[in-house]
Amino acid sequence: MAGQLTRSRRLETQQQEQSRARWTMSLTKILAALMVDQVHRGNKHNNLFNKKAWKYICDEFYNKTGLKWDKEQLKNRYSVLRRQYTIVKSILDQSDFSWDEVTGSITANDEIWAEYIKKHPDAETVKSGGCPIFKELCTIFSETATNGKHEYLAASEGEHTSITPCPEPLNTLREESSSESQDDEDANDPQTVQPTTPTAISTRKRGRKGIDDAIADAIFEMASASKMRAAAIEQQIARFSMADCIRDLDSMQGVDQRLYFAALDLFNKPNAREIFLSLKKDKRLTWLRGKCAVATN
Numbered sequence: 424m425a426g427q428l429t430r431s432r433r434l435e436t437q438q439q440e441q442s443r444a445r446w447t448m449s450l451t452k453i454l455a456a457l458m459v460d461q462v463h464r465g466n467k468h469n470n471l472f473n474k475k476a477w478k479y480i481c482d483e484f485y486n487k488t489g490l491k492w493d494k495e496q497l498k499n500r501y502s503v504l505r506r507q508y509t510i511v512k513s514i515l516d517q518s519d520f521s522w523d524e525v526t527g528s529i530t531a532n533d534e535i536w537a538e539y540i541k542k543h544p545d546a547e548t549v550k551s552g553g554c555p556i557f558k559e560l561c562t563i564f565s566e567t568a569t570n571g572k573h574e575y576l577a578a579s580e581g582e583h584t585s586i587t588p589c590p591e592p593l594n595t596l597r598e599e600s601s602s603e604s605q606d607d608e609d610a611n612d613p614q615t616v617q618p619t620t621p622t623a624i625s626t627r628k629r630g631r632k633g634i635d636d637a638i639a640d641a642i643f644e645m646a647s648a649s650k651m652r653a654a655a656i657e658q659q660i661a662r663f664s665m666a667d668c669i670r671d672l673d674s675m676q677g678v679d680q681r682l683y684f685a686a687l688d689l690f691n692k693p694n695a696r697e698i699f700l701s702l703k704k705d706k707r708l709t710w711l712r713g714k715c716a717v718a719t720n
Contacts, residue, residue: 444496448555449684450488452691453669454500455559457483460666462562470564472501487673508560510545525692527555555691559665663697665690671700677708685715 457480461467466476477494485491511529514520517539520531529549531539540546554560668690672678678686689695695714702710 444490444492444500446500449687450490451500451504452556452559452687453487454480454484454497455504455556455563456665456669458501458563459559460664463664463666467563487669504560505564507549507554508557508564510543510549511554511557511560513543514539514546514549522554522557524558526553527557527691528553663693663700665696668696668699671704671707675704675708678711682711682715686711689714 458472461472461476461479464476466473466479472480477497480497481492481494484497511522514529515522519535520529520539522529536546536550540550669687672683672686689711690699699707699710
């Protein structure tokens with residue numbers, strides 16, 4: 424009877440722990456990796472995961488963690504991550520802040536942080552904890568992440584994000600358009616008016632057509648470069664993705680829970696993922712133990 428009560432209390436305690444959904448960084452990284460995998464598989468449309476994606480995410484999250492949290496609990500975490508992404512993106516849009524890919528921290532001097540937090544109190548937690556999974560969040564929420572000073576496009580990580588042409592040529596186009604407007608204003612100035620002859624009109628039209636052709640060529644080249652970059656990113660994703668590392672890690676023998684979660688933190692680094700997946704399977708466990716032991720020390 425006492426044994427049954429003990430088991431009943433233990434089961435009740437486990438259910439309460441699961442219902443509270445206490446998130447750690449390791450658990451968050453597992454969820455983020457699963458979401459990134461579903462984005463790559465095309466199961467996210469109009470910024471929403473479909474039913475197939477959520478079923479896969481829930482099932483795999485349980486398989487990897489042993490925590491049978493339901494879809495609503497994972498969706499709640501998704502909403503928290505989206506809010507975190509918005510906060511971090513707004514911070515990094517400011518030229519005084521930069522993101523450290525290795526540590527996940529966001530750096531700026533204390534005065535700038537203090538001034539920013541006065542206006543944006545939500546940034547306080549980001550100042551102390553950073554955002555180690557910002558690249559994954561960029562992929563999940565389909566945003567290009569660069570502001571010139573700190574480039575953290577997922578291309579360097581081997582993750583996929585949407586690619587948009589660099590805005591600098593568009594600035595150039597605006598300058599050309601402004602110059603063209605200035606020429607028209609000068610033409611209307613009585614002091615600078617020139618005789619309007621058919622030859623002059625034809626020359627001006629040819630000049631504008633040349634500019635239009637140059638703009639079209641520049642846009643075409645930008646689109647071609649974007650396609651090539653996207654293809655290179657897809658190739659890199661297929662070789663050294665976080666999802667592949669987790670899949671191979673799950674199939675290994677002799678990996679206890681502590682080493683498992685330490686390995687997930689290690690896989691946040693692109694070069695670590697590449698080394699792990701490139702090693703022969705019989706050498707991976709020894710390498711993981713050595714790297715995780717150094718990181719712990």
